[in-house]
Amino acid sequence: MTSIPQDLVAATSIAPEHKRDMDLAIKYACQGPRYTSYPTAPQFRQDFPLDQYKAWQGKDGDHKRAPLSLYIHLPFCNDICYYCACNKIVTREQGVARQYLSHLETEIELQSQLVGDKRPITQMHWGGGTPTYLDHAEITELMHTLASHFRLLDKGYREYSIEIDPRTIESSTIALLKGVGFNRISLGIQDFDPLVQKAVNRIQPYKEVAPLVDCIRSHDFRSLSFDLIYGLPHQDRYTMSETLRKVIALRPDRIACYNYAHLPERFSSQRAIDRLTLPEPQEKLLLQQIISHALQDAGYLHIGMDHYVLPDDELALAQREGRLQRNFQGYSLHMADDLLGLGVSAISQIGDFYLQNERGLDAYYEMIDQGQLPSTRGCKVSSEDRLRRHIIMGLISELKLDIAECNRQFGIDFTTKFGDELKALRPMEQDGLLDISEEEISVNHRGRPFLRNICMPFDAYLDDHRGDQPPPRFSATI
Ligand code: SF4
Structure with missing residues (x-):
């Protein structure tokens, strides 16, 4: 028989650590990507x-x-x-x-x-x-x-x-x-x-x-x-x-x-x-x-x-x-x-490219009827994108980033290059969501619900949208 934690279920007896997590949920509630790709x-x-x-x-x-x-x-x-x-x-x-x-x-x-x-x-x-x-x-x-x-x-x-x-x-x-x-x-x-x-x-x-x-x-x-x-x-x-x-x-x-x-x-x-x-x-x-x-x-x-x-x-x-x-x-x-x-709207991640097929069914059919590849949107991944993708995917999949390995693989000095990003993570470190050392960034169990927030400082595109287009609308991170 599975035990459902009763202190969580009982509305009147929420333990202090759970109350603290709820306060963090309010603090970090925002909109952000799900990071199923980078660039998104x-x-x-x-x-x-x-x-x-x-x-x-x-x-x-x-x-x-x-x-x-x-x-x-x-x-x-x-x-x-x-x-x-x-x-x-x-x-x-x-x-x-x-x-x-x-x-x-x-x-x-x-x-x-x-x-x-x-x-x-x-x-x-x-x-x-x-x-x-x-x-x-x-x-x-x-x-x-x-x-x-x-x-x-x-x-x-x-x-x-x-x-x-x-x-x-x-x-x-x-x-x-x-x-x-x-x-x-x-x-x-x-x-x-x-x-x-x-x-x-x-x-x-x-x-x-x-x-x-x-x-x-x-x-x-x-x-x-x-x-x-x-x-x-x-x-x-x-x-x-x-x-x-x-x-x-x-x-x-x-x-x-x-x-x-x-x-x-x-x-x-x-x-x-x-x-x-x-x-x-x-x-x-x-x-x-x-x-x-x-x-x-x-x-x-x-x-x-x-x-x-x-x-x-x-x-x-x-x-x-x-x-x-x-x-x-x-x-x-x-x-x-x-x-x-x-298929219609399908996305490929292949080599240095992301490609998305036409999202409208009639337009998809038309392109196929004309013998064209139906890819109508996409991007080429730059070396900077590759580095940031490595960081974001490491954090969201492995819950950690090996800084020394990242330096070796990409020929960078992580602490110098990502000084601003590390600064943005410090409040989360103080809130007990992650630990930052010279060797690695590691997300602890309390930080798991906030993984998207933890990745966001490394996303170079979040504030970068074309002036003629509205900013992208993402879902709530929490
Ligand atoms: S409407 Fe959406 S969730 Fe429902 S069956 Fe279709 S794809 Fe799945």
Whole structure:
């Protein structure tokens, strides 16, 4: 039986150290990037050097044979979840998946001509939207097309994962996914509380999810992940404790707990959520602490900012060995330096470039019909960007930065170059969030919820936006 820390749950007996953390949540509440890339997406421009990217891809070299990750974006959903900030299209119109699939397959052909077919695909992720919006024949066809144009692997160490919406999946689909080569499943759980589910328009009772989990287990997938969200309407310490009990009973291998970002001016579906039903920043921090205590008490290890894994999971080992990476899908094993994104709005991180595909479906189709690569925004990473990316990704993945190693790798004197940044971190050090020595910056357990704040001083672009454009709007860091 899992113990949920009662001093956290009981409203009238919050221990002094938890009260202190809540005060810190108020102090550091601000908006900031999630750092799934650096530079972050607002820095991607339409006038990025696509020709240079193509020229680099045209040359022979190690990058034509090195491992590669694929991300495939499948944007359609049957219904809207009000909290959603994904690039998705809610429709039940007949034939939309067929039309999308034929364009995606043409893109796969175009991209593979450029990237080559020699690179072993060590990781692949189908995300969305709802990837299983595709029917069985379409899923099989898409995997066949990918296998015809890229070097897919059947090795046990590959990580081929797919996101599943528990509301729309049948057991026969689970069997099919295993059969076409997926070995990891990610389930969007979010919260088990009926009132919370109703408020976000995503009804999926525990009694329907539990048999699905049994079905996935019976097909012997290598790993099952749950996505949870905290900060949703009507969530409080009691509902969260109950959700965690159910989650722990199902014992997924990995759990990602995302902080809900309420940005109704950017995401219109979020306007259906009553702001007054959302937990305040202090309550959100409390929810985060309840999650952290309950999952660690149940044997999970806390990884990076917001992931929890069973101790024998590869991510736990990867964090110990410094092989954890953060990218657009969150945290994963570092099995390939490059990620190729396919499909509308998909982002690639490849060589010195970030590229994002056209975000509008009609414009994406038009470019594909004209035989063009659909990349319409991006940036070339400079040597300064690479250095800052190393620092930010080290802090947000490993929770530390080895200063001597950074000096060696980039030929700098860290303390001189980043004097202002270190100065900005001093108040956080005084608040007990991190330690700074000559050898390293290390984030302690109290600093974990503030990782985005800790990275922000190293982001050279936060105050740098074009005069003719509004500053980028980020989500709340806490
Ligand atoms: S949360 Fe997932 S299923 Fe819901 S609307 Fe967004 S992409 Fe679709």
